[in-house]
Structure formats: C-alpha cells, structure tokens
Amino acid sequence: MTLAELVFLVLAVIAVGSALLSMTSGQLVHSALWLVVTLGAVAGCFLLMTAEFVAWVQVLVYVGSVVVLVIFALMLTRQSTGEKSAEVTGNRWLAAILGVVAAIGLGATMIAGFRGEEIEGRRIGTAGSIGHALFTDWVLPFEILSGVLLAALVGAIVISRSGSDR
Amino acid sequence: MRSLGRHWVYVALTAALAVAVAIWAIPKVDDHGFFGALAAAPSSPPPLPSLSPDLFLVPAAAQIALLAVGIGLLVQIYSTAYLGHHPRYRSYALIIVLFLGAMLAVVGTSNLWVLLVGWEVMGLCSYLLIGHEWQTGEARAGAAKAFLVTRIADLGLVLAILVIGETYGTYDIIGAELAAADGARSSTAIGLLVLVAVMGKSAQFPLHTWLPDAMPGPTPITALIHAATMVAAGVYLAARLFPLYADSEVVLTAMAVVAGITMLLGALLALVQTDLKRALAWSTVSQLAFMFAAIATGDPEAGTDHLLSHGVFKALLFLGCGCLMRAVGSSALSAMGGLRDRMPTTFVTMTIGFAALAGIIPTVGFFTKDSVLHAVFEAGDGDQGVAGPVAYVLLVVALVTSFLTAAYATRLWVLAFFAPAPDGRAVHEAPRAMVGPLVVLAVATFALSIGQPFHHGIGVLGTLVALGGVGVVLWRWHSGSALDWSPRPLAAELGIDRAYDHWIPSAARMASRGVINVDSDAVDAYPRGSAVLSDAVSKGLSLVQSRNVQRYATVIAIGVVLLTVAAVVWS
Amino acid sequence: MPLLYPLLLAAALFGVGLYGVLARRNAVLMLLGVELMLNAVNLNLVAFDAWFADAMHTGQVLTLFTITLAAAEIGLGLAIVLALYRAVRTIDVDRVGEDV
Structure with missing residues (x-):
C-alpha cells in the first residue's frame, strides 16, 4: 500500500x-x-x-x-420555537434503511463492475489542462452554464424580493 | 241526449273502435266449435318471446270482443249523461277506451306475452277507474285493494306463461294447444298457476274481496268491469287455456271446489246486503263461479256462453242501478222503494235484468245457466272434467245457489221498486242517454236467447228451483215480514277481510323482519367490509398525500430503489 | 490506487446524504444532504476521469459544471427557504403543511 x-x-x-x-x-x-x-x-x-x-x-x-x-x-x-428544529423527524428509520440500501446497492454495483482496476494518474488535471479543455472542447456548455447561473441569480433575487414586498 | 254534444268525441272514438272490432270479429263468430278450426292457425308460431301482435280470434274470443266493445259503447254513451259534468270526465272517458283496448288485446291475440300486457293494462285501468273519485278515502282504498289483489294473482299468470313456454317451447297459445293435443305435459302446474291468475282477476274465493270493495267507482265503470272486461278476462283465459290443463284431475277439482265455495258465498252475501250496488257485486262473484263450474266440468263453451249472457244482464242491472242512484242520490236499498211508477222504463228494463239473473225463461240468463247446470250434471258420470262425486256435489251446490240467486234477485227487485218509499222526495226518470242503453241491453237479453239449446230435465228442475226462490221471497213479502235479515257472520262478510287485515300484515312483518336480518347480517357485510377496506386503503394512500415534502421524497426514493432492484433482477 | 476506493467512498457519502435529505427536519439541512449527494457524484466523475485518462478531461470538466450548478441550486434553494420562512414562520418540513 x-x-x-x-x-x-x-x-x-x-x-x-x-x-x-x-x-x-x-x-x-x-x-x-x-x-x-x-x-x-x-x-x-x-x-x-x-x-x-x-x-x-x-x-x-x-x-x-x-x-x-x-x-x-x-x-x-432561527426560530423562536426552534428547539426541536435540528432534530431528525419520525421518518428517520425509513430514511436510514433507504440510505444503507442505496449505499450497499451502489457499492455492490461498483465492486461487481470495477474490481481490480487501478488509477495510474497519467494525466494530471492542472489548471492549464482543464482550462484548455474547457475553452476548446467544452466552450459551448460552459457558455450555456453561465446563462443558467444568471437565471439562478435573477430567480433568487425575485423570490427574495417578492417575499419582502408582501 | 243534450250532453252528448259536448262529449261526442269520446263516444265517436269508442264507436269507431266498436265498428272496427265488429268488422273483424263478426265473420269469426260462426266458425265451427268453441276453438274454431285449429288448422286455420298461423303455420309456424314464433318460438321465442316476442311482442308481435299475432292477431287471432277464436269464435268465443270474437263473441267476447263484441260483447266488450258493445257494452263499452253503451257505457260511454251512458256516461255522457251520468258523469258528463265531472271535471275529470275527459281522462275517465279515455281510460275506458284504453280499458277496452286492453281487453281486446287479451282476447284478440294468440301471443301470451301480448295477452299479459293487456291483462296488466286492464289491472291498471281498473285501478284508475275505481279510484276515479279519489277525493274519498273509500275509493282510494278500494282501488289500491283491487290493484294489489289482482297483482298478486297476476304473478300466477306470469309463471304460467313461463311454464307454458318451457314445456311446449312456444309462447303462442295456438302452438301450445296444438302441441298439447298430442299429449299435454306439466298440465297440473300450468293449470294451478292459471287458476291462481283467474281467481284474482275474476274475484274467486279466496281472492274475491276486491270486487265488492270496488264499488266506490262510478257505476258505469262497475258495469264495465263486472260485465265485459276485467272479470270476463279471467273466465276467458281459463276457458282459452283449458286444453292445456284439461287432463289434470287436481286442477279441475280445485277449480270445482273454488267455484262451489264462491258461488254459495257470493249468493249468501248478496242476499243480506243493504246496498243495491254491493249486492249486485256479490252477485257477480257468485255468477262468475257458475262459469268456472262449467269450465271445471269440462265444458268451457257453456262457461263463456254464460259469461256473455251474464255480461249483458249484469251490465243492464248496474246501469239501471246507476239510474236509481242518480234519482235517489244513494245506492242504499233503504233510500229506494216505490220507484216503479216514477221510473217506468228503468223498472221494466231492470225487471228483465233481474229475471235473467234469477234464471226465468225466456231470458238468456235461463238458457246459459241451464247449459252450465247441464254440463255439471253431465260430468256426474265422470266422462269429462272432475270426478263424478265432485260433480254431483257441485250440482247440488249450484242448485242451492240458483235458489238463492232467484231469492236475492227478487228481494232486490221488491225492495227497490215496491217497498214503501221514504217520504218527501221527487224522483224523475233518468235522461235518455242513460235509459237508451238500458233498453238496448234489455232487448239483447231476449235476443241472445234465440237459438240457445234447452235441456229438458235440468231445465225444468232449474226453473222449479228459481221459481221456488222467487216464491219464498214473495210469500215473505206478502206475509209482511221484513226482507232485511242479516246474521252477523254474513253481515261481516264472514270476516275474511278481517282475517286478511290481521294475518297478511303480521306475515309480512315477520317476512320483512327476516329480510332485515339477512340484510343487516349478510348483505350489509359487503358494504361494511368494503368501507373498512377503502378506509384502510385511503389511510395508506394518505401517507403519500401528507403535505409533507419529506414523505414525498421518501416515497420517490423507495420507488427508485425498487425500480433499480427490479431492473437488476430482471436484466 | 485502486479505483474502488473513491467509488466506495462515493457510495457511502451518497447513502449518508440520502439519509440526511429524508430525515432532517430543518429545510436548510435537507439542502446540505443534497450537497453531500452531489459531492458523491463529483467523486465518481473525478475517479473515472483519472482512471480513463481522458484527453478531453470530461469527468473533471463535468465536475466543475456540477459544482457550479450546485452553487446555483443552493442559492435558489436558500432563497426559497427564506421565502417560506417569511410566509409561515417555520422551516420545519413536517410543520409547513400543518398550518395551511
């Protein structure tokens, strides 16, 4: 090791x-x-x-x-009656079971599919190489993503404002 | 006939119906024999239930159809004067036409289902007409009683039709009778069911109680029901289907017993009535039993002959009774008396009617009663119909009834026309629209007797008995004793109604209690179970409708996990 | 390094995140659970990218995108939580529906 x-x-x-x-x-x-x-x-x-x-x-x-x-x-x-707010709900046992099942299921799938594979580290993801990939091959998704971010920004502002107007 | 002007439409309608039926039926009357030539039947009767009219008249049916429309026309004319100013005259007149149409459907078809429709429509019409004066509780009660009693009996007809269809594979009367000619089957079942049906329709013991209670209906309607339509249908049906049960000793004996009890009961009760109309009603019950006696002894032709003659003279008597009621304003015998001079036409015609009822030669009533007695006597040697001893007992009962019939006819005649009149009243003869039909019927009472057979031995015996009945009453009258005697059980009409009132509700209550128990314990278990089930299901489903985002997310996650597992397992 | 290490770590983080989303009462902490699950995904993407030695660096670029989207998501989500809090004075998910 x-x-x-x-x-x-x-x-x-x-x-x-x-x-x-x-x-x-x-x-x-x-x-x-x-x-x-x-x-x-x-x-x-x-x-x-x-x-x-x-x-x-x-x-x-x-x-x-x-x-x-x-x-x-x-x-x-922060709520005035917020003592219980941090706690978990009555749903927790079901949630725990689901979480364990999901983790085991995913893990079992991974073990079944990729046992024995090694990561060799031939290509280092430096800022240069990622930047090169981002601005050559991935430039279009990158631009679209900027649009998404802008929309999220505007949306967050609108939601906050409309609440305060009331 | 002034009032005819306003109501000519309905009279014309009835007259048109009568003319059409006459054109259709008169050529069929003279076919040979009671059932005519069966060979003239439609070649291939429909094998399945159908409502095709299948118009077909046997000679007896043709006669009854003519009687029905004839009396219906006379009643319609009579009603223009009797009921012309009634606010509901229009519906009344139209229901009469419907009534006649239903009667024609019963007699004019060979399809049992069409017959059933006519039969039920008649029950409905009688309900409507008996309850014509529905503002009185008596009329409502009488109408409901008539409807319920005949309805119960109608069940017998429905079952009889089904049994006939099952047995012979056809719902066509002619087809069934042709098949029965090769060997009748299920005759006892069919016969007993038919007997139940006609007992209700023709008011035979123990289902006779509706007919006297139908008296609150307008008098012309009573005439129509008693003479030509409702009760006639029962006798007609029994005679028409006679070949289907003719070889069943049980049925014929039962019919003979019913007829014997009913004729004696009706005559006794007719003798003690204080109300003219009600007495005539009991007389109808008794006379109908005569017809059934003839059928039970294997001579349906004598039965339908007596039906025709009885239809004529009983219509005459009821219409005359309507004239008297119009004159004195009541149907109680005590209100009448001394009407001979004031109402000469009514007196003469009703005298003829009473003579026919009593069986005095030469009215038609004598001849047809003679035929019935002869048929009963003939059955005594056991060749046809019921067994010999039963027939002899029936003959004795019929003779006693004849005696009583003559007696009560005379009593009614005397009390209505000769008894001292109550003081201080002015009565007048009825208008011509009412008297005219009486005259027509009185003439018919004689005319129909032309060509009737005469049986020497029985004829003489019957005449003697009838004269004896007349004589006894007249002797009592002249010796000054009152004609009103009413032993208590007879006055209460033997308490049969009270027994019905007591036993039927208690039986119904017990039955309904049983039904309630079954319903609450067994039947309700299903709705209750489904309620519990749906409650549980909805509680389960409400978990996914909890307005709790986390629960929704949990359900989604469970679904994803399950789908993934399923995909892995099945791929 | 075996490929399985990061993959199994990702599976474990995903399970924990799922538990958090389904079990925490506080809406903000539910969002934290979502972030954990996204990180598990990121781990997978990076691990496969390194294992595959992709010339386009697909996995790492997509991880960048995911991080960006996660930032946008939590920005929007917190705005919604704040609006919710202003509306019903609570952000306990099992109490939000009660008062309506």
Whole structure:
C-alpha cells in the first residue's frame, strides 16, 4: 500500500465520519461546520486523484461560499420555537434503511463492475489542462452554464424580493 | 241526449273502435266449435318471446270482443249523461277506451306475452277507474285493494306463461294447444298457476274481496268491469287455456271446489246486503263461479256462453242501478222503494235484468245457466272434467245457489221498486242517454236467447228451483215480514277481510323482519367490509398525500430503489 | 490506487446524504444532504476521469459544471427557504403543511 492510498483512506474515513456527524448533529451550526470538514476531505481526495484544479474549486466554491451561505441562512431562519428544529423527524428509520440500501446497492454495483482496476494518474488535471479543455472542447456548455447561473441569480433575487414586498 | 254534444268525441272514438272490432270479429263468430278450426292457425308460431301482435280470434274470443266493445259503447254513451259534468270526465272517458283496448288485446291475440300486457293494462285501468273519485278515502282504498289483489294473482299468470313456454317451447297459445293435443305435459302446474291468475282477476274465493270493495267507482265503470272486461278476462283465459290443463284431475277439482265455495258465498252475501250496488257485486262473484263450474266440468263453451249472457244482464242491472242512484242520490236499498211508477222504463228494463239473473225463461240468463247446470250434471258420470262425486256435489251446490240467486234477485227487485218509499222526495226518470242503453241491453237479453239449446230435465228442475226462490221471497213479502235479515257472520262478510287485515300484515312483518336480518347480517357485510377496506386503503394512500415534502421524497426514493432492484433482477 | 476506493467512498457519502435529505427536519439541512449527494457524484466523475485518462478531461470538466450548478441550486434553494420562512414562520418540513 502506497502512501497515497493510506492518505486517501484516512481522508475517506474523515469524510464519511464527519458527514454522519453533520447529518445527525443536534446543533444546526455544528451540522454546517461538520459539512465543511467533509467537503474539505473530499477536496483532499480530488487532489490525490490528480485533479488539482477541481480540488481548489471545491475548496473555493463549497467551503468558501456555499457553507457561508448556509450558515447565513441558518441564522436568518432561527426560530423562536426552534428547539426541536435540528432534530431528525419520525421518518428517520425509513430514511436510514433507504440510505444503507442505496449505499450497499451502489457499492455492490461498483465492486461487481470495477474490481481490480487501478488509477495510474497519467494525466494530471492542472489548471492549464482543464482550462484548455474547457475553452476548446467544452466552450459551448460552459457558455450555456453561465446563462443558467444568471437565471439562478435573477430567480433568487425575485423570490427574495417578492417575499419582502408582501 | 243534450250532453252528448259536448262529449261526442269520446263516444265517436269508442264507436269507431266498436265498428272496427265488429268488422273483424263478426265473420269469426260462426266458425265451427268453441276453438274454431285449429288448422286455420298461423303455420309456424314464433318460438321465442316476442311482442308481435299475432292477431287471432277464436269464435268465443270474437263473441267476447263484441260483447266488450258493445257494452263499452253503451257505457260511454251512458256516461255522457251520468258523469258528463265531472271535471275529470275527459281522462275517465279515455281510460275506458284504453280499458277496452286492453281487453281486446287479451282476447284478440294468440301471443301470451301480448295477452299479459293487456291483462296488466286492464289491472291498471281498473285501478284508475275505481279510484276515479279519489277525493274519498273509500275509493282510494278500494282501488289500491283491487290493484294489489289482482297483482298478486297476476304473478300466477306470469309463471304460467313461463311454464307454458318451457314445456311446449312456444309462447303462442295456438302452438301450445296444438302441441298439447298430442299429449299435454306439466298440465297440473300450468293449470294451478292459471287458476291462481283467474281467481284474482275474476274475484274467486279466496281472492274475491276486491270486487265488492270496488264499488266506490262510478257505476258505469262497475258495469264495465263486472260485465265485459276485467272479470270476463279471467273466465276467458281459463276457458282459452283449458286444453292445456284439461287432463289434470287436481286442477279441475280445485277449480270445482273454488267455484262451489264462491258461488254459495257470493249468493249468501248478496242476499243480506243493504246496498243495491254491493249486492249486485256479490252477485257477480257468485255468477262468475257458475262459469268456472262449467269450465271445471269440462265444458268451457257453456262457461263463456254464460259469461256473455251474464255480461249483458249484469251490465243492464248496474246501469239501471246507476239510474236509481242518480234519482235517489244513494245506492242504499233503504233510500229506494216505490220507484216503479216514477221510473217506468228503468223498472221494466231492470225487471228483465233481474229475471235473467234469477234464471226465468225466456231470458238468456235461463238458457246459459241451464247449459252450465247441464254440463255439471253431465260430468256426474265422470266422462269429462272432475270426478263424478265432485260433480254431483257441485250440482247440488249450484242448485242451492240458483235458489238463492232467484231469492236475492227478487228481494232486490221488491225492495227497490215496491217497498214503501221514504217520504218527501221527487224522483224523475233518468235522461235518455242513460235509459237508451238500458233498453238496448234489455232487448239483447231476449235476443241472445234465440237459438240457445234447452235441456229438458235440468231445465225444468232449474226453473222449479228459481221459481221456488222467487216464491219464498214473495210469500215473505206478502206475509209482511221484513226482507232485511242479516246474521252477523254474513253481515261481516264472514270476516275474511278481517282475517286478511290481521294475518297478511303480521306475515309480512315477520317476512320483512327476516329480510332485515339477512340484510343487516349478510348483505350489509359487503358494504361494511368494503368501507373498512377503502378506509384502510385511503389511510395508506394518505401517507403519500401528507403535505409533507419529506414523505414525498421518501416515497420517490423507495420507488427508485425498487425500480433499480427490479431492473437488476430482471436484466 | 485502486479505483474502488473513491467509488466506495462515493457510495457511502451518497447513502449518508440520502439519509440526511429524508430525515432532517430543518429545510436548510435537507439542502446540505443534497450537497453531500452531489459531492458523491463529483467523486465518481473525478475517479473515472483519472482512471480513463481522458484527453478531453470530461469527468473533471463535468465536475466543475456540477459544482457550479450546485452553487446555483443552493442559492435558489436558500432563497426559497427564506421565502417560506417569511410566509409561515417555520422551516420545519413536517410543520409547513400543518398550518395551511
């Protein structure tokens, strides 16, 4: 077992464990912070899989903005009767069963299909190579995506404004 | 005939019907024999239930059809004066036409289903006409009773038709009778069912109670029902289907017993009535039993002959009774009396009618009653119809009934025309539109007796018996004793109605209680079970309609997992 | 490195995310569960890209797209949650329907 594999396994354990804590924590803000740990660990995994650029984007976008957004949302919607708000609902046993079934099903499929395959890391996903791919082969989807982002931006503003007008 | 002017439309309608029937029926009257030539039947009768008219008249049916339209026309003319100013005269007159049409459907078809339709329409018409004065509770009760009793009996006819169809494979009377000529089958079942049907329609014991209670109907209608249509249909049917059950001893004996009981009962009750119209009604019951006696002893022709003559003189008597009622304003015998001088035409014609009822020669009533008695006597040697001893008992009963008939006819005659009149009233003869039909019928009472057979021994015996009945009453009258005697059981009409009132509701209550139990325990289990089931299902389904986004998402996830598993398993 | 490592990690994260979406009462935390599931997908994309050594870097580019879309999604989702909160003063998903 190489060092990279060892580090990957450690990161994987951290990611899954903090994800579980995030999804079961009784404190809303703790959930968000545990998610930061998870996302960071996943970013580390990206790095180990030769996807440097994606790893940095993950850290910048997710850890940097999404989680901040979430924490703001949690603070804005703090409820006076919110003691129970962080808890899980009565649906949790069914949800747990479904989650386990989904994970096992996916894992079993992966094991059945890709056992013994190795990642050799022949092409490093540097900012240069990704940027080259993005602006040659993927330029059209990239532009469309910008349109989607713009629409989401406008939509978010409209939804927020119409609520405050009332 | 002033009032004829306003109502000529209905009279003309009836007259047109009568003329059409006459053109159709008169040539058929003189075919040979009671049933005519069966060879003239349609060659291939329809094998399945159909409502094709299948018009076909046997000679007896032709006679009855002529009688029906003839009396119907006279009644219609009579009604213009009797009921012309009634606010509902129009519907009344039209229902009479419908009534006649239904009667023609019964006698003029060889299709049993068409016959059934006519039969039921007649029941409906009698209900409507008996209840014509529906503002009185009596009329409503009488109409409902007539309808219910005949309805119960109609069930017998429906079943009889079905049995005939099953047995002979045809619903055509002629086809069935041709098949029965080769060997009758199921004759006891068919006969008993037919007997039930005609017992209701022709008011035979124990289903006779509706006929006297039908008296609140307008008098012309009573004449129509008693003479030409409703009750005649029963006798006609029994005679028409006679070949289908002629070889069943059980049926003929039952019919003879019913006839014997009914004729005696009717005559006794007619003797004690204090109401002229009701007495005549009981007289009808008794006379109809005479016809059934003839059929039971194997001579349906004598039965239908007596039906014709009885139709004529009973229509005469009822229409005369209507004249008297119009004059004195009541049908009670106590209100009458002394009407001989004031109403000469009515007196003469009704005298003829009473003579025919009593069986005095030379009215037609004598000859046809003579034929009936002769048929019963002939059956005594056991060659046809019921067994010999039964026939002799029936003959004795018939003679006693003849005696009683003559007695009550005389009593009614005396009380109506000779008894001292109540004081202070002015009565006048009825208008010509009412008297005219009486004269026509009185002439017919004599005219029909032309060419009737005469049986020496029985004829003399019958005449003696009738004269005895007349004589006894006249002797009592002259010796000054009252003619009103009414032993209590007879006055209450033997309590038969009370027994019905008591037993039928209690039986119905028990039956309905049973039905309720079955319904609540067995039948309701299904709706209740389905209610529980749908409740459970809807509770289950409400989980996916919970307004809870998370539940929706869960259901979707479950669905995705299941679909994936299914796809993996089956691929 | 075996390909299975990131794939199994992705499967585990996906299961946890699914549990979060279906079990958390708070609408914002439900959105966090969605983010977890998206990250599991991203892991798969990157792992297959590295394993396949694709000249177009399809997997990594698509991961970038996914991250972008996830950002848009959570922006819109949080806007909706805020509007919901202003409307019914709660974002507990099992209580939102009650008051209507």
